Amino acid sequence: MDPRRTARTVSDPKVRQVGFFTQPSPPPGRSVSDPPPHDDTVRSLSPSSPPVNDHSPSGISLSPVMIPPPRHHSDTLLLRTALQATSPTTSFSYSARTVTIPPENEDVPSSFSPGLKVVSGKSPSSFPGVKASSVPASELTTVSVVNLHLVISEKAGGASVEVQNDQPANSKPLKEKTSKAERHALQEAQRAAKAAAKGGKTSSTASQSATKPSKAAKSPSQKNEDSQVAASEKKRVDRAPEKDRKKDAPHPRMQYDDMSRVEKAKRRAVVKQTEVRNRVELFRHLPQYEHGTQLPDLETKLFALDPMHHAIYKVGLQYLSGDICGGNARCIAMLQAFKEAIKDYSTPPEKTLIRDLTARISSYVSFLIECRPLSISMGNAIKFLKSRIAKLTLSLSEPDAKAALMLDIDRFINEKIILADKVIVKHAVTKIQDGDVLLTYGASSAVEMILLHAHELGKQFRVVVVDSRPKLEGQLLLRRLVRRGLSCTYTHVNAVSCIMHEVTRVFLGASSVLSNGTVYSRVGTACVAMVSHAFRVPVLVCCEAYKFHERVQLDSICSNELGNPDAISKVHGREEINYLEGLVNGENLQLLNLMYDATPSEYVSMVITDYGMVPPTSVPVIVREYQREHLWS
């Protein structure tokens, strides 16, 4: 699409406001939950259902945020398979213990009722959000649009190209015809329809939502007549997003210095945590538990606990023991466990699937939180899953709904994490030149992929791995890099200003990027970024967009996670350092093992994300334009 327009979409506030409008319902032909074998039939069928067909092209043409040519499900599949084919060469090691992603669609029932197709097509919660934001979004970010498309079409092996091409072809003329006012009116109408669909979730909404969009589709042609209606609707609709927005504002987190709430939470808790004797005063608002004590207790309970699904239980224990760490690995493990749980789920009698499953998921989540506080990326994934559950229509049969949800989860993992990483690697590799000295801190899966990929491309560069106690994750990364033949330098975080003279680029991973541009990441990242800033070395933060969050944070104190304090007093491999042996339970000594810190955005030169390479100031834009779209559409 023409670049001038795309640029405007991002910068022009008027157009950006449009971004709040939830995306028009995607045409059923593109309903992604369709199993692949049925694609062709669906496509051939779709023209025969008049109202839907009528509305679909306009829906596409008037997308507020330049919805890119929606790719067909088949090409995502192709992409996925292509991805799997290439993955052995570029290893996806999300942690030392990699979570394997089972082949997609394995449990999807072989046939879907046509009802599902229509419903999922109309229900705003199906895939276009994911899809639209994962690939086409990069068009908006103005960086290497063509590149990305090339990459994808390359991977898809040409099959997807035609699918992509025919869409813009037929949507463009329509777009040119509609004036701005018309578009506006149309969007209002669509939003109204959406709001109605949302509100009337409990009642059967199929007919309602089917008629409304069709009306909306008609409206541009007769805008004068409709303008009144649109205006009246506007008032009503305006309030709805207002409420939505309020609801969307991040909930205040649990504050652990609030005694009453802590007590309440304790009564519910499965994991009996004992509080650390010497709590750090400054961090009273965070949970400070003793580590390692609850594990045996929990293991005995493994079979006694009825309501908890065993997969969830396993993941929880793995979090607790630290077997799974790293943002992506934890998120993938959690989603896989949820998938397992959904697979084995059956709605109890006299309950509805939507409500019961949501409650069930909530209880799982609170169990996982007890094991280890959620990362922001996991929070986003849970939000996604819950919104998906909420968007299920009641008319859906239980196996269908479960299949749809499992497909949703797989899709989230593939597109938001794996594919996003591929795209990040593609972008970041362009920033590595021969002779570079790249510095990285800790062990970030994205950065590791970038380094390995650049090495495979034959670029000549050196890597400086900076590490710090107590996790020493850098050593794991170092081992993997040296095995692959990269030339590495290893040092600890204190020496970073000594080594920074020779460094030309700094690549950092992130646990999350907050909407004020603050990078929330493994503790020490801020130090490294600060020193790089002082030495005028560019800092590139690699972070998948699903980890972005609208929360803001100024320091590392207000919200953080505390690790095991005992890890501080004992130095791994250095037995002679045992000065604190008898004092750990003393009154005056506190051991503080912070897990994360917040890097101010001024230290970050660039955030590399799946939407392209953007300055940290653009993070709120991405959060606003895409997050919402994929979570709430």
Place this chain on the structure above:
Amino acid sequence: MPDTQALVNDFLNKLRKRKIEGSQATAKQTAELLRSVISQTRVPYTNRAGALIDSLKAVGERLIAANPVELAVGNIVRRVLHIIREEDLSLTTAAMAGLNVSALSDDEDGADRDDHPVLSAAAVAAASRSTLRPPSLQTLLEDLPDSAANPRTSSSGGDSEGKGKSADKSSQSWKLKHDVIEAVNELIQDIDTCHDQIAEQAVEHIHQNEVILTLGSSRTVLEFLCAAKEKKRSFRVFVAEGAPRYQGHLLAKELVTRGLQTTLITDSAVFAMISRVNMVIVGAHAIMANGGVIAPVGLHMVALAAQKHAVPFVVLAGSHKLCPLYPHNPEVLLNELRSPSELLDFGEFSDCMDFGSGIGAPLLHVVNPTFDYVPPKLVSLFITDTGGHNPSYMYRLIADYYSADDLVLQRKPIPVN
């Protein structure tokens, strides 16, 4: 003097093998060694100070070459040289005064002595100005007979005395050595007590409920904090552990046993915590003439973080850590790389190394530096045993302790051994 030689060699070995920990210990031992060198040096009748200076310079050169990074050695050598010059000067001025008096009283041999005292008096005046005062434009202008007066004061004094009573000679030479040794003893005592003198100032800088951050371990910092604690100030201390030596654990232990509220954090958490800290107090390895600090590794990071959050960065250092040199590329030239085994266990990565193939260069390097250089603009305050000073004032302080002639000790290139 075989015994001094043995002492010197012993000390050289210790320095080379890095057996002496900490600049205070090094400084003290250097001063003691130099004291014994002085006492063993046979002083000729003429040019006594010159001979002492030469022998000290020879020893000092070797000491510095043994561990060029330990700047305290050079500092102490220079300070002892300065002491000799000063003592010598005061002796000659005293002698001059005595001579002048004697010249007035009995002038039988005034004929041949007539021009000598006048000239030497002028030389003494110039020399006294140049040594007692720091170099300035005025002294530069007044410094005419300097080239003649280098062995000047002593030689002219020696000459004039040599012509006088010979019984006086031995007592004079003995007096110079005695005075110098006295002064060196004072220096040693200063080094010993610098902690207390710095700690005395603690209450002026630490207030109630203060939050103080420090990194690694320094005895000066420990005494400073404890002194404030003894004065009934209650405050809390964050101690960053100071990888790779983890001396912070030691400091934390000491602080806890003395009843201070202590929180031990990892080095990487410094940036996270510094926003809640009121003051950073650290020790130093050496202070350069421009006010820059050679400090334990990691402090540059801390100083940057402190600057970002406008937290005062206070460096405690005894005056033996004042180095009269200006740093050039100190991150490299004044640094020392320690053993990689502190970071990676021996053999841990041996399976990843393939020495058999290629150019033989290992793929993995481990960098483990000892020191950081903190530029003067990041330092808010120096607290030395003479009080608090601004970084920009350091060069003046240094002029009090060192004479400009001694700044360069190496006159010939050091033989590589």
